[in-house]
Amino acid sequence: MFTTRRYQHCAACGERVEYRMPSDDNRERAVCTVCQQIHYENPTNVVGTLPLADDGRVLLCRRAIEPRRGFWTLPAGFMELGETVAEGALRETQEEAGARVELQGLLSMINVVRAGQVHLFYRARLLDLDFAPGPESLEVALFHFSEIPWDDLAFKTVRATLEHQRAGRPELLITDV
Amino acid sequence: MFTTRRYQHCAACGERVEYRMPSDDNRERAVCTVCQQIHYENPTNVVGTLPLADDGRVLLCRRAIEPRRGFWTLPAGFMELGETVAEGALRETQEEAGARVELQGLLSMINVVRAGQVHLFYRARLLDLDFAPGPESLEVALFHFSEIPWDDLAFKTVRATLEHQRAGRPELLITDV
Numbered sequence: 001m002f003t004t005r006r007y008q009h010c011a012a013c014g015e016r017v018e019y020r021m022p023s024d025d026n027r028e029r030a031v032c033t034v035c036q037q038i039h040y041e042n043p044t045n046v047v048g049t050l051p052l053a054d055d056g057r058v059l060l061c062r063r064a065i066e067p068r069r070g071f072w073t074l075p076a077g078f079m080e081l082g083e084t085v086a087e088g089a090l091r092e093t094q095e096e097a098g099a100r101v102e103l104q105g106l107l108s109m110i111n112v113v114r115a116g117q118v119h120l121f122y123r124a125r126l127l128d129l130d131f132a133p134g135p136e137s138l139e140v141a142l143f144h145f146s147e148i149p150w151d152d153l154a155f156k157t158v159r160a161t162l163e164h165q166r167a168g169r170p171e172l173l174i175t176d177v
Numbered sequence: 178m179f180t181t182r183r184y185q186h187c188a189a190c191g192e193r194v195e196y197r198m199p200s201d202d203n204r205e206r207a208v209c210t211v212c213q214q215i216h217y218e219n220p221t222n223v224v225g226t227l228p229l230a231d232d233g234r235v236l237l238c239r240r241a242i243e244p245r246r247g248f249w250t251l252p253a254g255f256m257e258l259g260e261t262v263a264e265g266a267l268r269e270t271q272e273e274a275g276a277r278v279e280l281q282g283l284l285s286m287i288n289v290v291r292a293g294q295v296h297l298f299y300r301a302r303l304l305d306l307d308f309a310p311g312p313e314s315l316e317v318a319l320f321h322f323s324e325i326p327w328d329d330l331a332f333k334t335v336r337a338t339l340e341h342q343r344a345g346r347p348e349l350l351i352t353d354v
């Protein structure tokens with residue numbers, strides 16, 4: 001069974017945890033050996049956008065950080081507490097590409113089970129062309145779909161989302177990579 | 178800013194954490210005062226189904242546990258590591274209602290920002306009527322939409338998802354509660 005087993009110590013009291021099945025549960029959890037607190041580990045959401053200019057070009061960012069430094073991606077990152085999926089997607093688009101967009105509907109929900117992640121991309125319309133790379137991007141550029149650097153994309157979820165948009169299918173893409 | 182601040186101690190070494198902004202970040206995180214490890218806290222997904230019998234009735238569970246013990250809900254629970262959204266929705270439907278369903282498409286994605294959650298419900302078709310309450314349910318029953326106990330529903334996300342299905346709208350419901 002997939003597990004990250006991130007806990008060696010209790011986040012509440014600092015004593016050792018052990019991985020065991022609580023009596024009312026059906027899988028192993030990090031349980032504190034002293035205060036008995038249970039620490040759950042659950043999948044996280046990565047949220048982003050596929051930003052389109054009015055001429056049909058798509059905005060991509062070349063990554064300045066690992067993993068996949070130097071490869072092209074859609075603006076996306078971990079959803080944070082205190083925001084909605086949509087707000088997180090807008091924030092990441094601003095942070096990574098300096099771009100202002102208008103969200104137009106959910107485009108893809110892609111399970112990345114081995115990473116414990118769900119990737120959620122909105123289709124978005126670029127409100128202007130005044131974008132600029134943020135600290136996590138080397139460059140930001142617009143590509144016609146025929147010009148996308150398909151062999152230099154950072155992640156399978158980015159490829160699947162771009163291919164879904166290129167195919168022009170209106171329905172939400174739900175898949176696993 | 179919303180934060181759960183779940184960490185008092187480091188999950189890696191057990192020493193004290195402090196909440197401060199790492200140099201390459203823009204929000205406060207739990208940072209270990211000794212080993213410097215950063216512990217991130219992110220929203221979690223609650224996944225479930227709206228199970229429909231072939232006669233149009235919807236399956237609801239009456240909760241045996243807090244919060245909202247005694248109130249009616251759709252089968253749903255926290256998505257686990259090692260599964261997709263769809264697999265989690267099927268598992269919760271089995272665990273809480275003893276029901277076997279076929280998934281038919283994503284019905285709702287509802288942000289519950291104050292709880293740090295995203296609720297995701299699939300529309301589903303009951304494969305048979307051999308359901309039975311699991312340990313977290315007092316009873317499981319089928320309701321025509323006109324008979325749903327609207328005043329005794331457990332959660333706003335359940336109400337919004339049921340109302341969306343009743344309205345017969347084909348598109349994904351995306352909203353916040």
Ligand SMILES: [Zn+2]
Binds near residue numbers: 011033035036
């Ligand atoms: Zn403890």
Ligand SMILES: [Zn+2]
Binds near residue numbers: 212
């Ligand atoms: Zn530490």
